[in-house]
Amino acid sequence: xxxxxxxxxxxxxxxxxxxxxxxxxxxxxxxxxxxxxxxxxxxxxxxxxxxxxxxxxxxxxxxxxxxxxxxxxxxxxxxxxxxxxxxxxxxxxxxxxxxxxxxxxxxxxxxxxxxxxxxxxxxxxxxxxxxxxxxxxxxxxxxxxxxxxxxxxxxxxxxxxxxxxxxxxxxxxxxxxxxxxxxxxxxxxxxxxxxxxxxxxxxxxxxxxxxxxxxxxxxxxxxxxxxxxxxxxxxxxxxxxxxxxxxxxxxxxxxxxxxxxxxxxxxxxxxxxxxxxxxxxxxxxxxxxxxxxxxxxxxxxxxxxxxxxxxxxxxxxxxxxxxxxxxxxxxxxxxxxxxxxxxxxxxxxxxxxxxxxxxxxxxxxxxxxxxxxxxxxxxxxxxxxxxxxxxxxxxxxxxxxxxxxxxxxxxxxxxx
Numbered sequence: 001x002x003x004x005x006x007x008x009x010x011x012x013x014x015x016x017x018x019x020x021x022x023x024x025x026x027x028x029x030x031x032x033x034x035x036x037x038x039x040x041x042x043x044x045x046x047x048x049x050x051x052x053x054x055x056x057x058x059x060x061x062x063x064x065x066x067x068x069x070x071x072x073x074x075x076x077x078x079x080x081x082x083x084x085x086x087x088x089x090x091x092x093x094x095x096x097x098x099x100x101x102x103x104x105x106x107x108x109x110x111x112x113x114x115x116x117x118x119x120x121x122x123x124x125x126x127x128x129x130x131x132x133x134x135x136x137x138x139x140x141x142x143x144x145x146x147x148x149x150x151x152x153x154x155x156x157x158x159x160x161x162x163x164x165x166x167x168x169x170x171x172x173x174x175x176x177x178x179x180x181x182x183x184x185x186x187x188x189x190x191x192x193x194x195x196x197x198x199x200x201x202x203x204x205x206x207x208x209x210x211x212x213x214x215x216x217x218x219x220x221x222x223x224x225x226x227x228x229x230x231x232x233x234x235x236x237x238x239x240x241x242x243x244x245x246x247x248x249x250x251x252x253x254x255x256x257x258x259x260x261x262x263x264x265x266x267x268x269x270x271x272x273x274x275x276x277x278x279x280x281x282x283x284x285x286x287x288x289x290x291x292x293x294x295x296x297x298x299x300x301x302x303x304x305x306x307x308x309x310x311x312x313x314x315x316x317x318x319x320x321x322x323x324x325x326x327x328x329x330x331x332x333x334x335x336x337x338x339x340x341x342x343x344x345x346x347x348x349x350x351x352x353x354x355x356x357x358x359x360x361x362x363x364x365x366x367x368x369x370x371x372x373x374x375x376x377x378x379x380x381x382x383x384x385x386x387x388x389x390x391x392x393x394x395x396x397x398x399x400x401x402x403x404x405x406x407x408x409x410x411x412x413x414x415x416x
Contacts, residue, residue, distance in 0.1 A: 007126035007168045007275060012203055012336050013199050013202070013203055013336050014196075014199045014200040014202075014203040016336075017194050017196055017199045018079065018083060018193060018199075018200075021079065021195070022079055022193045023078065023194055023248060023306065024192070024301065025072060025076065025079070025189075025192075025351045026072055026076075028068075028071070028072065028075070028131055028134070029068045029069060029071065029072035030133050031065075031066060032068040032071070032127055032128070033065050033068050034187045035127060035245035036123055036124045036126075036127030036128070037061045037064035037065050037068065037124070038061070039123055040057070040060050040061060040064060040123060040124040041057050041058065041060065054123050054251050054331045056110065056116060057116075057336040058114045058183070058251065058358055060107065060110070060116065060120075060124065063103045063106060063107070063124075064103070064124050064187075065127045065128070066099070066103075066161075067100055067103050067132070068128075068131065069097060069264040070095070070096050070097060071100075071128075071131045071132055071134075071135045073092070074089060074092050074093060074096045074135040074136075074138075074139075075134075075138055075189075077092055078093075078135065078138035078139045078193075079087060079138065079193075079196065080137065081138075081199065082193055082196055082197060082293040085278075086091065088134045088139060089139060089200055090139070091123075092186070093135075093136060093139050094129055095300070096136075096405055097377060098130055098135070100128050100129060100132040103117055103128055104128060104129065104157060104160065105160060106125060107120075107121045108121060108125075108126055108160055108161060108164040109164065109168070110167050111164065111165070111166065112164045118167075121174075122170065122174045122177065123389070125157060125174055125178065126174065126177040126181050126252045129153045129181070129182060130158060130178065130180045130181030130182050130184070130185050130284060131185060132149075132153070132188055133149045133181075133182035133183075133185055133186050133336065134182075134185030134189040135147070135189065136186070137185075137186040137187075137189040137190045137193070138189050138190075138192075138193050139357070140190075142246060143190055146186045146187070146189075146190045147183065147186065149182060149183075149186065150178070150179050150182025150183045151179065151181050153179075154175045154176070154178045154182065155175070155180050157174050157175055157178045157212075158171050158172065158174060158175030158178075161175070163172050163276075163280070171269070173267045197369070207333070208337050209332065210329060210333050211381075213294065213329070213332075214270075214329075229268060229271075229272065232265075232267065232268040232271070233268070235264055236261050236264050236265060236268075237263045238262055239257050239258075239260055239264070240257075240258075242257050243257035243258050243261065265337070284306075284312060284316075284324070284344070285306075286318050286319045286321070287320075287321040287324040287325055288304050288306055288324055288342060288344070289304070290328075291304065291325075291327075291328040291342055292304045292326050292342070294328055294332070295328060295331060295332070295337075295340050300331075300337055300338060300339060300340050300360075301338065301339040301340070302339070302340045302341075302342070303339075303340070303341050303342070304342045304343075305341075305342070305343040305344070305345075306342075306343070306344035306345075307344070307346075311356070313386075314388050315385065316354065316406055318382075319383050319385065319386050319404075319406070320354070320356050320404060320406070321386060322379070322382050323356055323358075323379055323382075323383070323390070323402070323404045324342065324356070324358070326378075326379060327358040327402050328341075328358075330402075331358075335359040336362035337361055337362040337363075338361055338362055339360065339361050340358070340359070340360040340361075341357065341358070341359045341360070342356075342357070342358050343356070343357045344356050344357075345357075347386055353405055353407040353408065354405070354406045354408065355404070355405045355406075356403070356404040356405075357402070357403050358401070358402040358403075359395075359399055359400065359401040359402070360397060360399065360400055361397070362398065363394050363398055363399055363400035383404055383406065386406050387406065387407060387408070388404060388405060388406035388407075389404070389405050390402070390404050391403045391405075
């Protein structure tokens with residue numbers, strides 16, 4: 001079963017909506033052939049056998065089939081244009097319009113020449129023009145433009161029906177039927193196009209949000225490093241230049257300046273280590289609340305459960321904070337999560353084990369088993385410093401679960 005459904009589960013929201021929409025328009029081809037093609041075939045062959053023949057009925061059926069396939073092909077190319085894979089299919093749309101008009105005119109001429117009965121023609125004409133209007137709507141940018149094709153098709157169909165000798169009531173019925181079906185299918189197709197584009201924009205926004213979070217963290221680290229090293233490097237350069245000048249003059253003060261340079265260099269090295277330690281370290285409460293805010297902003301139902309009154313050692317907070325940070329990035333970048341649970345719990349007793357659980361739905365089959373960037377190996381290394389362990393992988397119900405456990409983590413109650 002996982003293999004059979006993997007082609008669906010491995011897709012994101014945009015991919016699922018696009019696939020559903022595309023196959024819906026493929027189904028329209030079958031519906032048009034089954035509803036109007038077979039109906040026309042049965043009516044033309046069954047109504048008044050002295051005037052209708054199977055070759056004429058078969059020709060009318062093949063005409064509807066060819067038009068349905070052309071409309072389906074136009075819908076597929078239009079979806080490719082909406083998703084940015086192809087240019088707008090203008091020529092194909094014109095060819096579809098010409099073929100649809102020619103097919104309707106052919107059906108009317110069969111009535112005029114007495115080859116088919118008058119009652120046979122309205123249904124296939126309404127079906128062909130209605131589905132054609134729906135495919136045209138996918139090729140347009142604005143909702144107002146989508147109403148032009150049904151209006152034009154209704155006027156042309158009514159005029160052509162009158163011109164070929166159909167009764168006025170039948171011609172009016174054809175025009176109303178074309179207008180109604182054309183407007184309905186145009187609205188349906190237009191909504192489908194809007195939905196595909198909107199979901200793709202939301203998925204791109206989620207990806208951009210993750211990238212901006214990474215970029216913001218890099219900028220923060222760059223600013224901190226610049227603030228620490230900029231002044232010290234300027235002082236080192238100045239004192240080194242002064243020491244060179246004093247050495248050229250054989251002044252003993254050059255040694256004092258180089259000793260000062262050495263002291264500043266060691267101090268800079270210590271400050272850089274502090275910056276890196278602060279960058280790699282993380283306050284657990286801040287990371288948990290940050291995860292709640294980021295995932296909620298991404299449209300997920302995020303529930304964070306932890307005891308705010310329990311203090312943890314700095315090394316434990318740093319290790320678990322990094323797990324929360326990376327797991328949150330993993331939820332944003334992979335899968336199609338709608339809900340996420342983050343729970344920090346401690347076993348009973350002063351030396352009870354501390355467990356951090358991060359679980360989300362919408363996990364894709366075949367997705368990487370660890371957060372990107374550091375991966376499971378990096379997280380295990382960080383947890384190993386505090387004797388912790390990490391488990392991660394998919395669980396039942398299409399969920400992904402990451403569990404970090406630190407045995408004997410010392411916790412103390414924070415006074416209110």
